[in-house]
Amino acid sequence: MSTDDDFRPKLGRIRSAGGRAAKRYMAKLYVRMEKAKPGAFARRADGRFTGARIGRGAGVAAAFVNRSHPFAKFRARRVAVKIRSVRLGKNGLPKARAHLKYIQRDGAERDGTPGKLYGPDRDVVDGAAFLEEGKTDRHQFRIILSPEEAGELEDLNRFTRDVMASAERDLGTRLDWVAVNHYDTDHPHVHVVLRGRADDGKDLVIARNYITHGFRARAEERATLELGPRRDLDIAGARMREATKERFTSIDRELQALSADGLVRLSEPKTVYDRFRSKLFMARLRTLEQMQLARRDRDGWRLSPAMEATLREAGRRGDIIRSMEQVVGERLSLQNVQDYSGEAAPTRLVGRVIGSGAADDAHDRRFLALEGTGGNQWHAEVNLAPGAMPSAGAIVELSKAEGAPRKSDVTIAAIAERHGGVYSGDLHADADPKSSADYRLTHKRRLEALRRAGIVERDPDGSWRIPADYLARAAEFERGQAGAQVRVLSWVSLEQLPEARARTFLDEALEKRGNVDTVASGFGDDVKKAMAARRRWLMAEGLASEEGGRFVIDRKRLALMEREALVAEGARLSKQSGKSFGQAVEGERVAGIYRQSVDLPAGRFAIVEKSKEFTLVPWRAALEARAGMEISGVMRRGGVTWEFGKTRGGPAI
Structure with missing residues (x-):
């Protein structure tokens, strides 16, 4: 006869069932707490639950913890990861299309060609088809994977596929994504666009802690697997090099954590790692002392309150110089480089575009490199849509954006x-x-x-x-x-303007309607010469005269010449495409497929094409998100009132 007592296990979370009296007492206590101090119980609940673990991957992300070795977090190959969840909404498709166009920008590949989309199992992906499949999605994720040693990885495509496959296993769903590799910056990186739809047809909700830790952990895992862990000697060398950087570093963050009211006291080292860390801190503090951001104190080191802001600004300037050097090359003049977002920048600036590049890939922002009329070279972040960036040689006017507190x-x-x-x-x-x-x-x-x-x-x-x-x-x-507000004064180079059969920004300056401050060198000198040449040409053509000390231009005749020049450009494109050119008439409807734009002295024009004919109309930035789509509108004085329609295909001019 068995002496064991029979029992029936009840599966579930181990906890005390409690008594009704205890529950009633706690409920009464919370009511009293709320009356005594409104919001006290609410704050208790807020502290207990943050929502960080809601969504797929929460449990996996919680398992990513540091190992006990002091260098454990440094042993793995480092990968910077940026993730944004973007709500698409009713008008999200054009924005998603613009983002896809942005990441496929010119020069992104190793050979300088535009970026190429690839997917989980294909080396070439149709971006339009990907967007069409996801047009009803509530949101999409935009991810940037930037391995520190990306140049050493054998194949970025395979690396990306391995990372996303690991994420699929963690999240428990098939992921639908496309990616583009970028080699046109200091650090090669990958842009991934992930649909916000799980394989069960529901919205893909990823836990906040997986977004924060999971993707980076999986990316570092794959990079470490391919390249091997970093050696202690390599880690120590990298950390010591970091101590001399003129930018905000992880060492500065550690010093801030050690400080009390800005005073850092270094304790006596006890272990080998402590001795290295103490040596590292001393090296960094000496660098900060040279930058006048730290000073020796009787009790330790005193950090400047402006240390972080100053170092971040110095780091930004270094980034600006490197990005300018990439697009300007040998023409870069270090002493003349200026940041248009700085407080000392003028509210209005006229300059010639000498290049452009990526400023913030996470937010699709680009920058213009300008040669100003005052002799400086300017870096200006702009919020222009893909296809709306003026090309090298164009003349633009920058102005400060309006700002208001949030x-x-x-x-x-x-x-x-x-x-x-x-x-x-x-x-x-x-x-x-x-x-x-x-x-x-x-x-x-x-x-x-x-x-x-x-x-x-x-x-x-x-x-x-x-x-x-x-x-x-x-x-x-x-x-x-x-970012700076941009007004394009001329889409074509300055050299094409003196004899342009159209109204130009030089005419406004000659009539004193515009003010172009110049210096006697570089672009400023070129503007002075162009204005003098334009004046002579207008006088010789009988398009201008001197009246009472004022320079007066015959605008009607110049407008007629501008229309004739537009017809001539239409004839040239007609010969090139084999389609007939038709002029847009004010008050009549313009319809067709927007193909591309063409830059003329009179401005930028859009080519709107039908099966056998095309027309030229004033261009707008909103058209770039609808390239290859059928559009229609009514021609008005100075522009077209557009009505955007469905997508269509066809050959381009």
Whole structure:
């Protein structure tokens, strides 16, 4: 006879069932807490649940932890990963098409050709078909994989496929994606566009902690598997080289964590790693001392409050010079390089485009390299759509974008004003008990961005010191982030303008309607000579005269010549394409497929094509997202009112 007692296991989470009396007591306690201090229980719940683990991959991401060895986090091959979830909405398809066009930009491949789309099992993918399949998706993910040793990887295509296959296993669904490799920057990298749809037809929701840690861990895993782990000697050498960088580094972040009110006290090293770390910190502190960002103190080292902002600005300037060097080459003049987002930049700047390149791949932003009339070379970040960038030789006018503080800035300033210039999450919760933890987190992230710009300071207790002029400085920060506003004065080079049979920006300057400040060298001197040549040509053609000391241009005759020049260009394109050219008439409908644009002294024009004929109409940037699509509109004075329609195919001119 068995002495064992029979039992029936009940599967589930181990916990105490509790008693009804205990539950009633806790419920009453929470009610009293809420009455005593409104929002106290809500904050307790916020701290307990953040939503970081909602979505696919949450459990896998939680398993990615550092090993115990001090160099463990440095042993793996490093891969920088940026991920954005982009809501498509009703009008998201044109934006998605523009992004796909952006990442397939000219010069992206090793041989200088445009980037080529590939997928999980194909080396060539039709981007239009990919977008068509995902046109009803709620969102898409845009991912950048940037291995530190990308040049040593044998095949970036295979690396990307391995990373995405690992992600498929982690997320438990097949992933539909396309990718492009970019070799036109300092660090080769990969752009991946991932559809926001799982294989069960539902929205693909990826846990926040997998987005933060999972993709990077899998990418580093694949890179380490192919190249092998980094040796301790290599890691130590890389860290010591980092100590001399004139930019914000991970060592600076460690020093900030060690500091108390800006004072760093280095403890006596006890282990071999501690001795290396102490030597590393001393090397970095000496570099900061040379940059006047740290000084020796009786009790240690005193860090400058402006250290992070200054180092980030120095790093940005270094990035600007490298990116300018890529597009300008030997013509780059280091002492004359200026950043148009800087506070000292003029509100209006006229310059000649000498190149363009990628400024922020994560947000599809590009930059223009300009030669200004004042002799400087300018780097200007712009928010122009793919296909809207003026080519080298074009003349543009830059102006500062309008900037205003965000709604979160107004909230932060209001709370800080009531608490002696201090903001914190707790103060925010007291001011607005209904605010969620995620909502307050967006304010913290905003302050982190402004802290890196040197606008606010964070205290050790997690609170923030907000300056009295916070809103004005936040608005200035927004202006710098918005990019420059661009007005193209001439889509063609300056050399084509003196005898152009169309109105040009030189005419406005000659009539004193525009003001072009120049110097006697470089582009400024070229503008002066072009204005003199334009004046002589207009006088010789009888298109201008001197009246009472004023230079007057016959605009009617010049407009007639401009129309004749447009007809001549249409005849040239007709001969090239074999299709007849028809002029657009004001008040009549223009319809066809937008093929491409053509640059003339009179401006940029769009080629709108039918089966047997085409026409030329004034171009707009919005057309670039609809290349190859059927469009229609009504010709008005100076432009076309467009109505965009369905996609069609066909040969291009």
